[in-house]
Amino acid sequence: MSRPYVWQMIKEAIEALDGKATYAEIRDYIRTKFGDVNKSTITCQTIVCSVNHPSRVHYPENKKPRACTSQYDFLFNKGRGKVELYDPAMHGLWELREDEYGRTKTAQQGTIEVGAGGATPKHQTKSSQKRESLKLERPSPELITEYLRKWDKLENYKLQEASLTLLFKELCPENLNIEHVLLKVSALNDFYSTNIFDTFTVAKHILAHRIDPHLKNENYKIVNAIAAIPIKGKTRNFYSFASKYCSHHKPEVFPIYDSFVEKMLLHYRKSDRFYEFEQGDLKKYDQFIKIIRKFKQHYELEDFSLREIDIFLWLAGKETFPKTYSTKRGSRSAR
Numbered sequence: 454m455s456r457p458y459v460w461q462m463i464k465e466a467i468e469a470l471d472g473k474a475t476y477a478e479i480r481d482y483i484r485t486k487f488g489d490v491n492k493s494t495i496t497c498q499t500i501v502c503s504v505n506h507p508s509r510v511h512y513p514e515n516k517k518p519r520a521c522t523s524q525y526d527f528l529f530n531k532g533r534g535k536v537e538l539y540d541p542a543m544h545g546l547w548e549l550r551e552d553e554y555g556r557t558k559t560a561q562q563g564t565i566e567v568g569a570g571g572a573t574p575k576h577q578t579k580s581s582q583k584r585e586s587l588k589l590e591r592p593s594p595e596l597i598t599e600y601l602r603k604w605d606k607l608e609n610y611k612l613q614e615a616s617l618t619l620l621f622k623e624l625c626p627e628n629l630n631i632e633h634v635l636l637k638v639s640a641l642n643d644f645y646s647t648n649i650f651d652t653f654t655v656a657k658h659i660l661a662h663r664i665d666p667h668l669k670n671e672n673y674k675i676v677n678a679i680a681a682i683p684i685k686g687k688t689r690n691f692y693s694f695a696s697k698y699c700s701h702h703k704p705e706v707f708p709i710y711d712s713f714v715e716k717m718l719l720h721y722r723k724s725d726r727f728y729e730f731e732q733g734d735l736k737k738y739d740q741f742i743k744i745i746r747k748f749k750q751h752y753e754l755e756d757f758s759l760r761e762i763d764i765f766l767w768l769a770g771k772e773t774f775p776k777t778y779s780t781k782r783g784s785r786s787a788r
Contacts, residue, residue: 459483459498460498460501460502460525463483463495463502463528464527465482466478466482466486467536468538473536475536476534476535476595477534479536492756493601496595496598497512497598497599499528500595501514501515502525502528503536504521504528504544507559508595508599509559517549517557520562529544532593534593534594546561546563547559547560547561548560592752593754594753594754597765600768601764601765618701621701627665629660630660634656639652641698641701642694647694647697649691649694654682654683658679658683659679662678662679676692676699676707677692679698693709696710696738705759705760708745708762710735710736710738713770713774714763716770716773717769718744718748727748728747745759745763
């Protein structure tokens with residue numbers, strides 16, 4: 454007998470869990486009952502079936518305006534990774550409604566949709582509307598999953614990362630000779646447009662630090678050590694590049710620092726006070742790791758890896774704080 458659809462598994466789980474559950478409890482029930490089901494798929498389908506979740510409109514089932522009376526409308530999002538069975542008598546009648554810009558939105562019937570502080574001015578650009586909306590959305594498992602889903606659809610980035618993974622993980626995994634290090638430095642410089650004009654000096658500097666034991670032992674201080682590079686009598690700080698170089702050896706351990714990630718962390722520090730830190734702390738890699746871990750803890754994102762949080766911060770930051778100039782090949786060149 455074939456297994457039920459994932460949304461049907463979720464419905465069975467929430468009913469079996471007395472009508473209230475966390476995302477983690479739903480996943481545990483499904484895996485116990487039905488075996489290995491992709492975690493992201495369960496999360497995405499939970500969003501799809503939550504009548505009040507603003508991100509549900511990004512999925513095919515909810516693209517068009519309609520009343521929330523279909524088979525996909527049985528959950529109510531309580532926030533912080535919690536849902537309960539949707540009860541119109543308690544939660545009100547919900548619908549998918551088209552706003553004044555032709556975009557589908559979740560809304561409670563009988564309410565009027567306005568922007569923060571009133572209607573959105575006509576002169577406001579679409580990008581500024583998007584930034585304003587995103588800044589109001591608290592990081593949650595649903596939001597992170599939505600951005601990971603977006604990442605999976607970015608073919609150019611995925612192919613670029615796959616090429617670098619082949620180079621760093623299979624062809625040249627160690628840093629014992631100048632040819633291998635120079636090849637990796639050159640590839641990163643080209644793909645990310647990091648504007649390093651003396652790749653040979655950078656490669657020699659990395660080789661001299663014998664970084665393989667540091668990578669193996671997850672010594673975060675190695676990032677700052679290889680970032681400070683003497684070139685023509687001046688010490689240049691290639692901090693973002695150094696985080697990329699280490700990250701491509703161990704992406705789950707060494708997340709990438711860049712300007713978008715910095716802006717997102719500073720924004721959430723200001724809006725939610727998730728952790729007290731100085732902007733300069735982000736340029737100390739061991740402190741940068743601590744800040745991201747505090748971010749995960751504050752927003753209850755422990756199920757996500759450092760790399761997944763990094764992808765969310767970069768992609769959401771790229772949308773929220775877009776550069777005013779074009780970037781090479783659409784790569785993460787601002788990183």
